[in-house]
Amino acid sequence: MPDGAQTGSTESPTYDAIGVGYADKRHPDPRIASRIVEALGGAKSVLNVGAGAGSYEPVDRTVVAVDPSMAMMGQRSFEVGPPIRAVAERLPFRDDAFDAVMAMLTVHHWVDRRAGYAELCRVAPLRVVFTYEPEVHNRQWIVEDYVPEIAQLDHRRPGFSAAEVADGIGATDVVTVPIPWDCTDGFIMAYWRRPEAFLDPRVRRATSGFSLIDQLAVERGLRRLEADLASGAWAERYGYLNDLDELDTGLRLVVGRG
Numbered sequence: 467m468p469d470g471a472q473t474g475s476t477e478s479p480t481y482d483a484i485g486v487g488y489a490d491k492r493h494p495d496p497r498i499a500s501r502i503v504e505a506l507g508g509a510k511s512v513l514n515v516g517a518g519a520g521s522y523e524p525v526d527r528t529v530v531a532v533d534p535s536m537a538m539m540g541q542r543s544f545e546v547g548p549p550i551r552a553v554a555e556r557l558p559f560r561d562d563a564f565d566a567v568m569a570m571l572t573v574h575h576w577v578d579r580r581a582g583y584a585e586l587c588r589v590a591p592l593r594v595v596f597t598y599e600p601e602v603h604n605r606q607w608i609v610e611d612y613v614p615e616i617a618q619l620d621h622r623r624p625g626f627s628a629a630e631v632a633d634g635i636g637a638t639d640v641v642t643v644p645i646p647w648d649c650t651d652g653f654i655m656a657y658w659r660r661p662e663a664f665l666d667p668r669v670r671r672a673t674s675g676f677s678l679i680d681q682l683a684v685e686r687g688l689r690r691l692e693a694d695l696a697s698g699a700w701a702e703r704y705g706y707l708n709d710l711d712e713l714d715t716g717l718r719l720v721v722g723r724g
């Protein structure tokens with residue numbers, strides 16, 4: 467069964483199945499967080515859609531969190547208020563209920579993205595979305611050389627791009643967010659300079675790219691990666707990355723106003 471919106475429910479079978487252990491490796495990165503706080507500006511009330519375990523929620527203002535997955539919401543800190551179970555496509559709030567709405571690394575999971583974007587615009591005059599550009603993301607070495615099946619997930623999301631998000635939330639700019647080599651938020655592109663990390667199943671479990679594809683394909687790709695690390699072939703091809711402190715791996719910040 468697909469995610470909630472199509473079925474009229476607020477359940478998220480996908481993240482209820484793959485979200486366990488997410489918070490273990492997904493610690494908000496302070497450098498990304500500062501960009502998000504800056505984008506939220508003076509907003510006093512913020513809605514976090516697809517909030518999951520609560521990454522990047524500001525701590526100095528009122529935040530309401532929504533997510534369809536019980537497994538994800540169960541990983542939230544007890545210090546923040548109770549989350550509401552809902553999907554982006556049908557937010558249970560009145561028009562302009564919040565100063566700002568944020569959606570972090572979630573829009574690509576929505577069943578009906580256009581409906582979700584419209585809801586973000588309805589509930590807040592400021593929309594801050596952290597997302598990725600599939601074309602750039604899928605050119606990174608872990609996808610292109612080792613697990614190309616991850617790119618196929620985006621083929622099943624026709625039209626998804628940062629430009630689509632910008633159009634949907636009324637943004638004029640799409641800002642590149644370079645990812646530091648030691649990024650603490652364990653999304654797949656966090657490890658562009660730390661290839662050995664992918665051999666750790668806990669790292670893979672915290673990224674939907676690995677969790678949503680055929681596990682035989684993952685094993686095949688990782689066996690090749692392991693061999694290339696041992697033989698020096700990876701270092702020969704990608705050793706230059708060790709000289710870089712940050713890289714554009716496709717992550718984008720999109721801010722819509724009005």
Ligand SMILES: C[S@@+](CC[C@H](N)C(=O)[O-])C[C@H]1O[C@@H](n2cnc3c(N)ncnc32)[C@H](O)[C@@H]1O
Pocket residue numbers: 469470471478481492515516517518519520521522532533534535538552553554555569570571572575576577674
């Ligand atoms: C990669 S996680 C991101 C969680 C959190 N925002 C973060 O940055 O760590 C994606 C989240 O989107 C949620 N999600 C999936 N479908 C959704 C939908 N239709 N509406 C809102 N959230 C959804 C999932 O349950 C999951 O918590």
